[in-house]
Amino acid sequence: MKYNFDEIIDRRGSHSIKYDFAVKKGIPEDAIPMWVADMDFKSPPAVSEAVIKAGQHGVFGYTNNKYDYFSAVYNWFKTRFHWETEFEWLVKTPGVVFAIAAAIRALTDPGDGVLIQRPVYHPFTDLINVNRRKLVNSPLIYENGSYSIDFNDFEAMILDNKVKLFLLCSPHNPVSRVWTKEELIRMGDICIKHGVIIVADEIHCDFTYPGYRHHVFASLKDEFSDYTITCTAPSKTFNLAGLQAANIFIANKEIRRKYLEEIKRTGYSQISLTASAACQASYNHGSQWLDELNSYLEGNMYIVKSFLADEMPKVQLTEPQGTYLLWLDFRNFNLSDDELEDIIINKAKVWLNKGSIFGIEGKGFQRMNIALPRSVLKKALRQLAQAFPGNETID
Numbered sequence: 001m002k003y004n005f006d007e008i009i010d011r012r013g014s015h016s017i018k019y020d021f022a023v024k025k026g027i028p029e030d031a032i033p034m035w036v037a038d039m040d041f042k043s044p045p046a047v048s049e050a051v052i053k054a055g056q057h058g059v060f061g062y063t064n065n066k067y068d069y070f071s072a073v074y075n076w077f078k079t080r081f082h083w084e085t086e087f088e089w090l091v092k093t094p095g096v097v098f099a100i101a102a103a104i105r106a107l108t109d110p111g112d113g114v115l116i117q118r119p120v121y122h123p124f125t126d127l128i129n130v131n132r133r134k135l136v137n138s139p140l141i142y143e144n145g146s147y148s149i150d151f152n153d154f155e156a157m158i159l160d161n162k163v164k165l166f167l168l169c170s171p172h173n174p175v176s177r178v179w180t181k182e183e184l185i186r187m188g189d190i191c192i193k194h195g196v197i198i199v200a201d202e203i204h205c206d207f208t209y210p211g212y213r214h215h216v217f218a219s220l221k222d223e224f225s226d227y228t229i230t231c232t233a234p235s236k237t238f239n240l241a242g243l244q245a246a247n248i249f250i251a252n253k254e255i256r257r258k259y260l261e262e263i264k265r266t267g268y269s270q271i272s273l274t275a276s277a278a279c280q281a282s283y284n285h286g287s288q289w290l291d292e293l294n295s296y297l298e299g300n301m302y303i304v305k306s307f308l309a310d311e312m313p314k315v316q317l318t319e320p321q322g323t324y325l326l327w328l329d330f331r332n333f334n335l336s337d338d339e340l341e342d343i344i345i346n347k348a349k350v351w352l353n354k355g356s357i358f359g360i361e362g363k364g365f366q367r368m369n370i371a372l373p374r375s376v377l378k379k380a381l382r383q384l385a386q387a388f389p390g391n392e393t394i395d
């Protein structure tokens, strides 16, 4: 390994959302944060160098890096996913959540149905509600520790609620599914049949465990490409969330025109100079770093898997396929949400995400972010196990 993911970096005092607001949020100061989806690793050295270089220039006027930037993004998706994009398709935004909000406003009217599959990344729900669209949910089916799609319900929900837009989460946060080509095609065919435009949030596309492959939804069929807004970003992959850059691809001219009009209405123009430099450097120089990171995350995932099997067999781990977020079923303990939270946060002093924030379907589950040094992960697992009745002697 060229890169050291074991290094413990003190993030406290850096205004980190993950670390620095614990007490304010009612969490013990010393709880180990394994919640919000950023990583406790440094970005690739080439990224820091690019940001420092931009900083040292000392003049921070309006900038817009067009072709070198596009070329970096283009090559990444072509090489990694065999997806060829075009320069005109790219719309840069400060984030994927911003981009999804813009898509909802650009392509639907108040009251129109927007489809999601819960449990799912909670801002999907918030964005639909705050923009006064109709939230339409086709819940995923949970059986034997794994999630699947109820295609009959998916189509019925579209028809019964005049759905105009579908927010696809691929790979799926929080249940860690990497959708198969067949599943994506089946969802896509149903959407096209009923005139539903797809917003494909593929921000976690670079994280798949061995045996699973991410397919860019828009790359699967020409009709899909023509009906999709694909949301990508270097922020999860290279840990750049604080820099704010996302790359949104829209092949269809008319959809893109409406989308750009909506962006104009927000008053937003271009991503920051540092975000631009970091994104370009990541995609140009981050390939080996990412491969090593994925091996490290795979190791972390296996540590959690075997620890739970040996020490906490009552916790069911949903088979991890992608993302660095694990989805744990604690329902065998028969605890209320509050009791479960109290044990995990106040006794174990481990800060996870409560499953019900992703929809009622997540009640009794917890989401665990494993993108942290292994020694800290092991400490967190021991603390977790010891906090549950009957496990006090685990060391």
Ligand SMILES: Cc1ncc(COP(=O)(O)O)c(C=O)c1O
Pocket: 037, 094, 095, 096, 097, 098, 121, 169, 173, 201, 203, 204, 233, 235, 241, 245, 246
């Ligand atoms: C599925 C998904 N989409 C979007 C985001 C956030 O994107 P951004 O920070 O670019 O708004 C996250 C962050 O966890 C996510 O999991």
